[in-house]
Amino acid sequence: MMALLVLSVVVQRNLFVVVVLSGIYSFLMATVLVALDAVDVAMTEAAVGAGISTVLLLSAIHLAGAEESRPLRYRLPALLVSIGVAAALVYGSLGLPRFSDPAAPIHTHVVPRYIQDGPRETGVPNMVTFVLASYRGYDTFGETTVVFTAGIGVIALLRGRRKKKQSEANAEIRHDA
Amino acid sequence: MVIMPLSDHYTYWITILLMVAGLYVVIARSNLIKKLVGLAIFQTSVYLLYIAPGKLIGGTAPIASAQFSVYSNPLPHVLILTAIVVGIATLALGLALVVRIKESFNSIEEDEVLVAVHGDAMSEDGDA
Amino acid sequence: MRDFFVLRVVAKMLIPFMLIFALYVQFHGDFGPGGGFQAGVIVAAAVIFYALIFGLPAARLLVPDALVESMMALGVLIYGGTGIAGMLLGGNFLDYFVLSANPVTGQHVGIFLVEAGVLVTVSGVMLKIFYVFAGRAKLPPG
C-alpha cells in the first residue's frame, strides 16, 4: 500500500494531490512504526510528516502554483541511478542480520546497558527519552540547533523584500524588524 | 504488514523500494516542489532501515516496566527522531527557497529556471 | 471568517486544552511517548489554530514576532546553558550528574531542563515559519 502511494506520487502531476498523498504516506509510515514498537518515532512522524510538512507544502503551493507543467518523462539517467542505488542496497542488505534476530550486534552491543542500567542511572523509565536527552544528549543539542538554523534561515529568506504593491503586508512585517 | 517475516530480508527490500522511488522523483522531475516531496519520501524511507531491525518479535516498546523483560531497541528510535527533525528543517528551508525562486523567476520548473539563470550569466546583470 | 461564531467559541474552548495536552506530552515524556519536540509542535499548533480562526494579525498581537524570535534563540541557550552549568559545577559538558547532590536527581533536573529548551525552540521556530509563510500568502486577514 505504501509502495502504491509512492508510485502515484511519481506519476501524479497535480501538486495538491501529491502533497495529500505524501501526508497519507507519512501517516501509514507512523502506523508501521507503531507496529515496530517505535511509539515515540511514530508520534513524531505523524505530527511532522502528516502535520507540519503538509501545512508547509500547502502554503508553499499556495504561493508558488499547484500544477506541474511538465508532462511525465521517463529519464533514462535517473532510472539508471535509481536502479544502481537499489542494487547496492540489496547487495548490502543480503549480509545484514535476519529480521528480529536477538543475536544481532545492535541488540548485543551498547544497547544492553541502556536497557538494564538506564532506568536506574537516570531515574526515567522511557528509554527513548533518557537516551535522547542524556546518553546522546549532545545529538539532541545539535538537533535543536538544526531547528533553530532552519528557523532563522526561513526568516533570512522570506522576511520583507516584497514588491511595493504589497505595502500592506510590508507594514505588517515591519514590526518584527 | 511489514512485521510479517515472509522472508528474512523482506523488510529491507520494502525499504529499498520506497527509498529508490523517492530518489527517482528527486532526480527525474523538474518541478521544484515535487523534488522536495521526493526528497522527503527518500528520507522517510531511510527511517525503516533503522527501525525495522530494532524490532524484536515478542518485545515491547522500550519503556521500562515490571511486566516486560524484552524490549525493542531504543537507540535506532533516538537516531531517527533526530533524523525526522533534520528532515523537516530541510523541507522548510527548501520550500522557503522555492517561494523565493517563484517570486524571482516566476517559475518553479527547473528547466525554465535554468534558462533564466543562463540568461543572467550572459547579460551579467542578474537582478536582485 | 470572523463571522463563524461557533468556530470562535469552540476554538476558545479548545485552545487551552491543546496547551494542557502539550504540557502533558512534555512532562509525561519520562513515562510514555512524548517529549520536548512533540510538545513544541503542539504548542505551535495551538497558536496556528488560533491564527486560522481569528486571523493572522490577531495571533501576531497575542504572540508577537519579537517574542517568537527570542524564543527560538532562548531554547538553544537553555539547552547549551544546562551543558555549561554542568561544566561550571565540575563535570563535563552536558554532565547532569553534578547538577544535584544526588546523581539520579541530577539526571532528572538535566533532562527536564534540556527538554524545556527543546520545547521553547521548537514551538518558536514552528510558529515563526508559519508566520513568515502565512504573511507571504496574504492569508485572509481576520
Place this chain on the structure above:
Amino acid sequence: MSAEHLPVLLVVVPLLAAPLIVLFRSGRAGWLLAVLASMVSLACAIGLFVQVRGGTVISYAIGNWAPPWGIEYRVDVLNAFVLILVSGVATIVSVYARTSVISEVPSDRHYLFYAMFLLCLSGLLGMTVTDDVFNIFVFLEISSLSGYVLIALGRERRALHAAFQYLILGTIGATFYIIGVGFLYLVTGTLNIVDMAGRIQAVADHRPVLAALAFMTVGLSLKAALFPLHAWLPSAYSTAPGAVAAFMAGTATKVSLYVFIRLLFGVFGARLVLQDLPLLEALSLLSIAAMLVASLVAVMEKDLKRLLAYSSVAQIGYITLGVSLANQDGLTAAVVHLFNHGIAKAALFMLVGGAALRLGGCRLEVLAGMGQRMPLSAFCIVIAGLSLIGVPGTAGFITKWHLVLAAAEAGQWLTIVAIGASSLLAAAYVWRFVEAAYFTAPRHHGVQEVSVGMLAPAVIMTVACVYFGLDTSFTLGAAREAAELLLGAVK
C-alpha cells in the same frame, strides 16, 4: 574552566554565540560576537594542537557518559590540524565579512548573516572533532542548512537557484551518508568510530561493509564536490556573497574530505586491506580526471569566480589523489593540501569578492586593467594564484612535491605526467587573469583599491600562502604525523 574542556568549548562557543546574536538583533554586535567567537575557537584549536603534538590523543566524554554509550570528542594531530584551518579561516574571513556584508546583504538581515556564519562554523568544527558517526551527520546538517542560506543571501537571483541545487544534492549526500551509517550500525552495533574499528574486524559478512563504504563515499563526495559530483559547487561559489564564498571554499569541502579520510582509514581500513580494493584505483582515476577536466574548464571560463570554483574542483582532485596513493608521502600531501589549498582559495575569494564589489562584476573583461586600478589586490591574486600552480616558494609547491614523491614511490609515472599537465593548465588559467589585469587597458576610471577592512584580511591570507611555502615546520610536521597515524591504524 580548565584546559580539559577545550574540545567542547571550541564548538559550543560559536554555537551559543549564534542565538545570542539573534537576541541582540544588531548587525554590529553580531559582527563583534562573530569575530570574538571565531577567535576563541581558533585559540582552543591551537591549544589542542599543542597538546596532541607528538601522539597524545585527547578524549572527552560529553555528559560524562563513557563511549560508546555516550558521544565522545576525540582529538588527535589530524583533526587538530583541520580545526586550526577551519577556525583560522573563519577568524580572518569574519573580519573581512563586515564590509562584504554591508555592501551585499540587506541591512535587516545582517545579524542573521552572522548567526548563520557562526552556526556554519560550529557545524564544521563539530564534524571534525567528534568521534561518533551519527553526531557527524547532525553537525553536517547544521553546517549544510546554514550554508544553503548563506549562499542564497547572494545579491543576484541566480544565488537562489544555486542554493536550491546545493540543498537537493547536499541532502541526497547526507542521506546517502546516513544509509552508510545504518549499514555499519546494523553489523557492528555501535556508532563510535574507535569502537567500530575494533568490532568491524569480527563482522562475518563483508557485503554490508562494502555497501556502507560505497554509500558513505558517494555521500561525502557529493558534499566534498569530488569530480564528477561537483555540479553544485561552481554556481554556489560564484553567486554567494564574497565572505561566504571565501569561507566555504576554504573550509566546507575540506571538512567533508577530512571525514572521508578518517572513516576510510579509521574504520574501513581496519577491515579491508586497502591494496585489494578497487575503490582506491577508482578514486585515483577520478582525481586525475578532476585535475585535468576541471582545470580545462577553468581555462575556458570567462568569469573569475567560476574559474576559481572549477580550480577548486581540480585542487580537490590533488587531495583525493594523495589519499588514493595511500602511502606516507601521498597522505602527507593530501593532509597538507587540505590546509594549503584552503588558505589559498580563501585568500583568492576574498580578493576577487572585493574586486567584484569595486568593479561591478568579475568577468575577465570587467577586470581589465585591474593591475593599475587596484594594484595590491591584483598583486595578491597573482601570488595566491602562483600557489595554485605550485610554484616553488608558495604553499602549493609543498603539496605538489610530496605528491610527485608519492607517485614515484608507487611507480605511477603516468600520474606524475598528469600532475605536470594539470599544473600547466593551472598556469594557463592564472595567466588569463594576469593578461586581463596587467595587459589590457582599464575599462573603469576612478576606481580605487578596496577598503582596509577587506584588504587587510586578504593580504594576511596571501602572506600565509607564501609563509607556509617557506616555513613548513608547522604544516608538514603535522601532516607527516597525521599520515603516520592513519597508516598506523591500517596496519
